[in-house]
Amino acid sequence: MAIPSLTNQVNKGVGLTNKNSYQWSVSSLNLIVDGPYRSASFSVSRCVSQKFSDPSEPGPGLNDASTPAQVHKQKDSSIVRILKESNSLLPHVVLASTLLALVYPPSFTWFTTRFLNVLFDEFDWYYAPALGFLMFAVGVNSRESDFLDAFKRPAAIFAGYVGQFVIKPLLGYFFGTISVTLFGLPSSIGAGIMLVSCVSGAQLSNYATFLTDPLMAPLSIIMTSLSTATAVFVTPMLSLLLIGKRLPVDVKGMMSSIMQIVVAPIAAGLLLNRFFPLICDAIRPLLPPLSVFVTALCVGAPLALNIESVMSPFGLTILLLVIAFHLSAFIAGFVISGLVFHKATDTKALQRTLSYETGMQSSLLALALANRFFQDPLVGVPPAISTVIMSLMGFSLVMLWAKREK
Template identity: 35%
Template sequence: MSAFLRFSQWIQKTFAVWVMLFAAIAMWMPEAFIWLKAYIAIMLGIIMFGMGMTMTFADFKSVLNRPKAVFIGVVAQFVVMPGLAYALCKLFQLPAEIAIGVILVGCCPGGTASNVITYMAKGNTALSVACTSVSTLLAPLLTPFIFYILASHWIEIDAGSMFVSILQVVLIPIVLGLFIRTLFKHKIERYVQVMPLLSVVAIVAIVAAIIGASKAAILESGLLILAVVVLHNGLGYLLGFWASRIFKLDYPDCKAVAIEVGMQNSGLGVALAAVHFTASPVTAVPSAIFSLWHNISGPALASYWAGKADKLARAEQLIQNKKVESDQVNISEP
């Protein structure tokens, strides 16, 4: 079992590589992955069920312990990213089918990958988990509502149908996973350890399915969509961080909120686009590219912050050692 866990951890650490590899294969041989598109909602449900199984009710204690930080993180999530998406669509004058996809991923809650990236960045992981949990639970209401307000400019939106979809593929699987974990506790511990690997496989399959189904649209508009996604993601990190600084959160909290805001549940965006905009496959492409890109930018940002934290810790340790040496010299003097 230990060998399997090491393999699972290795797959998770190299997640971005697998996403890029299978995205490239899907562009080369789209017919090998297009059939997976019919199972996107099911795969997302598996991912959300796995998320629920890795959660406990204790995770929500952070909401009570740090209500201000969680409130700022969740509000920033549902204000910054949708607002940025709308502004970028207007700035680049995106075609309607692409604009809808950009706004859709902007209206999604934070992704579970943000928790791992926050840990890597030496941020407040408990705060990240709390923000992800709360934003995901609010998603059935807020995602369709905000999307309707922003995207109805381009197309008629059925917010009620989208609400039902999010309940089915997000909230219900999470709640089921959470209750199963609570009821059976240690009996399913070994199965819980498998869920992250299943999630990685499912996300890679989702991205490959959308890339394969949208090859022609990507060849035509891929660079434009990539530019918008990179700006959306990067500005999300930046504005999430500075929103936290303005409200005087601790530095580890600021890192957690920045990552939480910048990294979206892009799998949900893909699933919603696949279900509600079947006539326009390119609508799912911004979410698919976002999934690819934020799994590159997130680890890069985490490495920068972790290196900065290690450098600061070494400097503080050096100062402490010099202080101890100075005290010892003073004691030894007659």
């Protein structure tokens, strides 16, 4: 009788790898030969059971019933997982907030007119606490060494600066010029497009980088902080060169903005992560859904407040020009950084980071400058539209690149 061949078939069928399992299968097969045929099913099932049995962890058929504590733990882990993965909903939430702001602007105007104006006297400051919270979330998920490592990449920091204050202004001048010469729009519209290209980077680019490449977030923060700090000198010079009007920028206000929006929240997150790790572990699952909600407010509120500018007679043409401007900036940052850093081990991550830095800028600062220093209200229309388009395009890239990485 071909017992060895039958043994091999059983072993192959159930994948026996354990010595004890093998011995048990042989003894069971002996029962098949010597005993009645009905013992065959019993022996094979025992082989399978023996294969999956382990003294340290119960297999199928053993302890199938979960205790209430285990069920509760599984539910808790499921909730935590859902909270952590809520960032994947960000593009959909941004799109929904945009549509809601278009259909019913009061759904977002409360964000500035009722709550934040109590905290901040000027309209321009409503972004401060919201962006500060996003930077706090970045700090909680970072370490001091991450920022120290970012300072060791001066070439990348310089490339980000060039993207902000060289590539972007050139694109702004080009689209601002053709808006007048080719599309026949008023010169104030062209000035508004150029003004958008003169301002510093947007803090939302830091959060976008964090969602796509978390290890690059400190580098992105340093790039944006540097461009914001030096904007008090660079923005007036660029506005004089491109528009022909020197726009003074409040040095004290700019530095205060950096402290409130960037330095203080990130420092708080880093300190909390270092000295109170248990608290960080407790609040970390809650940060993604809250960040998604705050980002939706940051996108919907500017659109709701500037809905008249978007719906102006020149709105559609300006919208297309602003889209082309930002799209060109995103592409330029991605392509040029790929050529410069093609030998780097993290080229793709650098390309995405520099694309965000070049394509996303502080359009709210441009809007504030337009409202303060230009008598023609049309100058503020491109910055108002840019605030929305920049956010939508940036977080659309987050969705695209995050899916590719997965």
